[in-house]
Structures are given as C-alpha cells and as structure tokens.
Amino acid sequence: MSTSATYTKPLPRIDERNKPHWDGNAAGEVRVQACDDCSMLRFPASRWCPHCLSEKTSWTKVSGKGQVWSWCVFHRAYFKGFEPDLPYPVVLVELDEGPRIYSNLVGMPRDKIRIGMRVRAVFEKATDEVTLLKFEEDK
Amino acid sequence: MSLRNRVAVIGVGTTAAGTMPGNDAYDLGLIAFQRAMADCGIKRTQIDGLIVNRIPDYQRFAEIAGMDPRFALVTPGQGRMSGNSIEIACAAIEAGLAHTIALVYGNNGKSAGDQYGGEGDRYGGGGVGPWFPYGMTSPGAAHAVMFQRHMHLYGTTSRQLAAVSVAFRKHALLNPDAVMKKPITIEDHQNSRFIAEPLHLFDYCLINDGSVALIVTSAERAKDFPKPPVYVRGFGVSTKLKGSSLPPDDFWHAPMQQVAKQTYDMAGVTHDDLDGLMIYDNFSPTVLFTLEGFGFCKQGESGDFVQNGRLELGGELPSNTDGGHLSNSYMQGWALNAEAVRQLRGECGARQIKDAKLIQYMCAAPLVTSIIYGTDPT
Secondary structure (H helix, E strand, C coil), X not given: CCCCCCCCCCCCCCCCCCHHHHHHHHHCCEEEEEECCCCCEECCXXXXXXXXXXXXXXXXXXXXXXXXXXXXXXXXXXXXHHHHHCCEEEEEEEECCCCEEEECECCCCHHHCCCCCEEEEEXXXXXXXXXXEEEEECC | CCCCCCEEEEEEEECCCECCCCCCHHHHHHHHHHHHHHHHCCCHHHCCEEEEECCCCHHHHHHHHCCCCCEEEEECCCCHHHHHHHHHHHHHHHHCCCCEEEEEEEEECCCCCCCCCCCCCCHHHHCCHHHHHHCCCCHHHHHHHHHHHHHXXXXXXXXXXXXXXXXXXXXXXXXXXXXXXXXXXXXXXXXXXXXXXXXXXXXXXCCCEEEEEEEEEEHHXXXXXCCCCEEEEEEEEEECCCCCCCCCCCCCHHHHHHHHHHHHHHHCCCHHHCCEEEECCXXXXXXXXXXXXXXXXXXXXXXXXXXXXXXXXXXXXCECCCCHHHHHCCCCCHHHHHHHHHHHHCCCHHHCCCCCCEEEEEECCCEEEEEEEECCCC
C-alpha cells in the first residue's frame, strides 16, 4: 500500500454516484447498483437504469463470485504506473449475478488463466482512500 | 422504396498515408478534396452538400474551402462513421437536402501523436474509464479480449489470424501509396511482439496522417461526369450500443446479420456475385468476426475460412486490396471505400481485381455498416 502521492497507477475518479462501490471494496464486499423498479443489476454506476430508465437505485451486495469471461495480457504500458508489471493480465469477470467487471487476478500465473475459471473477490488496498476489487481463483 | 443505384460516387481523392507534419486535419482534408474535384472535373459551385469526418468542424472546413453548401454536417472521428457518413449522404441526396455531396476525411493522427490507450482513451464516449485502475485500456485490448474468447469458443488460433495480416501485406506491396513496403510471412506475424496478447503488433492497424475525399451525386447527374459512375447499389446500418463499453457476446453477429439482410436485399445480389471485399480491419480479428457476421462462413469457422489465400488477389474473395488498415494505413474505412470505387473503375494497376463489378464494404463495430458498390446502373 502507498499513499495517493506515491501510488503511480491510475486511480478511480470517485464521486457521489460511484462512492458506494468503493466504500464496499473498503468494507470487503462487492457492491453493484440495483434498480429499485426493475431490479436489474448494473456496474459501473449510472444515474438512470438503462433497462427501464428509472432513476431510483440502491446499492446491493453481491456474492463476489463469478467466472473469467475472457482476458488479455498487456505487453505495452499505456499507463506509466503499470510499466513495472509488464506483461500483466487483465481479466473480464462475469459475476454470478450478471454484471461483468474488468479486473486483475491475484496469485495466478498468466499461463494458468482460463476462460470459465471460477473466481472470488479479494480486496486490495491501493491507497488510504482506494481499495481495488480484484479476484483470485475459487477452488 | 429502394435506394438501389440512386446515388453514385463520381470523384475520389486520396493522399498517400504517412507522416505529413505541418498539416492539420483541415489541410489534409482540403488536399484530398481538391484531388477528388480534379478526379471528376467538378467545380465547387456544383457541390451543395458537405460532410466532414475526423476534421473537427464543418464550418471551419467550408470556410477554408470557400463553400456555402446547403447541407453541412460533421460526424465523429470514429472509423465506423465512414460508412455511416456515406449512407447519410445517399439519404440526404434522395431526400433532396442536396444533389451533390463532398465527403471529406482528414487525419493527422500520427503528427498529432494520437494514442488509443491510456488516459486519453475515450472509447465509447469514455465508458471505459472505470477500468483504468486495473490497467485495462485501448480498443486493441478490447479486441484481444474478444479474440481470446473466439479462440476459446471455436478453437481459432493466432496462426490462423496471421493469414489476414499476410494477405493484406501482400496487397500493400502492390499499392505505391501504402505505408508498409516489406513482405511478411506467417512466422513474421507469430514472431512480432505482443501488444495486448493474444494480439501481436501485426494484428494492429497503422496510425498515420492522410486524407480521403469522395464526391457523390444522384445517378442522373452522375452521367454528366467524365469517369464511369460507381453506384451505391445497397447499404445497411444497425447497432449494438447497449452495454457497449464491454465486448459484445456475439462478436456483433446479430447486428451484422441485420445489416447483411438490408444490404443484400437492397442490392439484389448475393455473396457469390461479389468480386471483392473491403473489410474494416482496425485489428485483424475484426476481419474474422465480419466474415462470420455477414454470412460468408458459419460462426466460428472464420479461422479456417481465411486460409489458403482466400482473401488474397487471385483468391476467391480478394479483400482490402489497398493493404487495408493493417498495411496501407488506418484511414478509418475511408480508404477502403475509395479503393472499392477505384477497383470498380479498373484503376488499380498491379492490384486490380479482374473485371470487378461488385464490391462490398463492411464495418463490424458497435455501429455496423455495409455498402455494396457496383458498376451496373440497372
């Protein structure tokens, strides 16, 4: 962990709308938006439900379990802070509840990553203010 | 009412792609525009419509070009908008908004140092920003994720994909204006460095400076110009924009099927009638997705389908004969449309498709378009 001043990777732009997700990460649970009218789950945060256009929304805790939908490995650093990590994988996780989230796998050599692999959430503190949602293999 | 053969391309102008410092997108656009006017001997006063793309503003462009068109429009600088802009021009002519429209594209991306990944990544209107903390960025990586899934579902391989890059490179060597001048082999593709694995460098398009202009008019007026008109025989458009900050489940197969039906129905032709293809190749996997989506092969079979020179000149479906985005330059679909016109005019020299009469342009993206161009006015 580092302070915001020394952390070199991109940090999320936390605002009033998406803050509950980041608070959830800090509290060790995965929170996504749920539409109060049609119940559709969504992430990243948005003001209106794209399914029914309701503005009424709550944040709900989901299991944090899912599977790798697909992935790739970056061999080029588009962000300077990721340069020391090259080559680094990024996974697209499909949560069991539906939403898909780009993230990273912890403790997993990249030649072992497979589509369909079961994963569960882990929380990695990046700075005093930001905890990232990552995943590990769910054996 | 069908728009088949109601509009024709009468003028084409392009610059070679490369590094052209000292030219902004307006300058580059004006160069291609003047070449397109010279190509068909038209005067500015005969043009009453203007659509600019990637050039930031129609007002400034028309001011520089000294024009007061009746109809003027700017479309966003996304490659999928080339086909869309041409289709809008056809509809505008048919609706009487203008009778003759100049479509002008200018791209100074190389000199301007454009990057498609990192903090400046605005793909999907910035919808990808939330993934930056996890290192996810760039359309190339999104396509890598899609190709990884295609590999998983269908057993497609990077080695199969290489056939696309090799074919288009062969074509680029026959195009004096293309950026890439050296042949590549399957092994060269496999040995080229990864950018976003499983995609290699040679799976990526080339960012350069350059410009393209097309002049389109009604079929009736097109007969008054010196070169044989190239008719817009059929076109279609559809989208998959819901959730489009993430890759689609189906590699855009469903919207492509819709566009294919619209386009072939309007044109009154089938796959077998086509002499060549212009396939939007921002990244080589897009070519595979397109061949499946438009029904040239079954879903999942594109890896096999592109083998044995099928997309090469002399093959069954010569594609991207200018070298495409992969080996000519990333002119965001515009150069492919210009190449379709030149092929149908028989102007392509060493890379000419013999007796080309029908060529289809296709773009697989969250907004899918296709245009079939033909020489036959009936």
